[in-house]
Amino acid sequence: MHTRLRDGAEFDLVRRFLDVWGDDAAGIGDDAAVLPAVKNARLVATIDSSVENVHFRRDWLTPAEIGYRAAAAALSDLAAMAASPLGILTAIVLPETWLADADQIANGIAEAASGCDAKVLGGDLSGGGELAITISALGAAQRPLLRSGARIGDFIYVTGRLGGPAAAVRAFRSGASPQGKHRGRFAHPIPRLREAIWLAQSGISAGIDISDGLVADLEHVAAASDVSISVDLEHVPAIDGVSQLDAAGSGEEYELAVTSGSELDTKEFERRFGIELTRIGMVEKGAARVTLLDRGTRVASPSGYLHFSK
């Protein structure tokens, strides 16, 4: 408990959240959170919503996983900027039918935050008809990584192995149980914050986290940098049991795609972080778009990841 609160049912629920968060929460109880001054760094801020039946379905995930995923998605945006997290603010629209799951949702949020050394700085709790968890993540970066920094001649790299979330959603939708590895990548994505800072220190020129899908997100980089990007499908790192084309279209991965003017030390990256860093393509002159090549022949890009209910 970090504050004295007034009596009343709403505050009882806030107290329950604070009890669950414990030392993962800081400074809650005023109208706003107060953070220390950020010295010699830019402040980086993002906001992201997870909505029932848009971003997740109740029968697919546990309440803790739903909370975790919502916070991890926002924290991943900080990784995309090579920022170090300061903390998160949480706004939860909680229907009565979810009331009994509130503690577990809070647990999941706390797990994502503490996994990234971020505090839960404050929040807002509303009634409503559908569960919606909105997380604002605040971070600090000396040189924030932008989408607009890719230059002709740069290499394209991606972290980890892609395709798990798409395979899990496909299985869920067909009424099957996804493979454990695929489900894990969907239910428990890991914001690549330490990896992003290491990559930024290695001099990468642009970066993005993969939320819409590798090709779709590289299209954001191509548009922002006004460059053409070619991706070699045969180099796209796919998780076991998923084709490289499906991997290139899989969204909500929260892996990083980056551009670099010099070759990156992929072995050192793997040694440090226990996941792969794979070179998958080049930045080229031409119209601002992504071309997917299968052994030199152009293939149709996978459509950008569509959230399953769209």
Place this chain on the structure above:
Amino acid sequence: MHTRLRDGAEFDLVRRFLDVWGDDAAGIGDDAAVLPAVKNARLVATIDSSVENVHFRRDWLTPAEIGYRAAAAALSDLAAMAASPLGILTAIVLPETWLADADQIANGIAEAASGCDAKVLGGDLSGGGELAITISALGAAQRPLLRSGARIGDFIYVTGRLGGPAAAVRAFRSGASPQGKHRGRFAHPIPRLREAIWLAQSGISAGIDISDGLVADLEHVAAASDVSISVDLEHVPAIDGVSQLDAAGSGEEYELAVTSGSELDTKEFERRFGIELTRIGMVEKGAARVTLLDRGTRVASPSGYLHFSK
């Protein structure tokens, strides 16, 4: 337009928002917003959701008013901390039935932001079944105003005249049209940011913005400061056509209630800001609660403001 975006329907909608926001938006287009370093000040951050049928009803307000109110409510939390706004992040869950109103919602958000010299720094757009607008407001304060600073012997002051929002909601609920003045206070509350900074410079000890109702919010101050607060009902400034008891219970006012060890220059305040500053009570020794006195006799407190659907 502040960025180059990929083609696609979702991005068309984002473009519409950016067109509406124009110069009120800054730095949108990356995974997160980048703010300048805040020097010699603490960072203050808050988050607040406005949910259809909880915080507003579609037939009561225009889409622009709904957007305005959502942003004003979050910005008012910065006023409660005596912080100067840096900007806001917006997360909108937009059902298809609201798609045609999206520009007007964006207009309302921009109006609230620009009225407080805040930029729209970024956002997130989701599908969903009910409109929910979540705003994270970021600000800077040299000495953030807390709820916990009230001391025995302090005076209690409140800005403006209370009761408009409660009267408007009462009229709406009974199927009547609220009086223009009451409706205006409900539809278009004004975050008291400049007023808060003036009050902080005048040496006030604690502050809060009135979202739950004067008495209910002063109970937060009493609890956080561990003091007793007495409020003289006959001094509570009520808007025309509203009783002082109803004024003391009216929520979503976004006026400020503050405590001060010395008398404040209420005439100077009124001259500067065109609204009243009224002394309404005292901080006293005793149990952490608020006592409402009607010419010296204790009266039952109005219940804390209940959002109309609860």
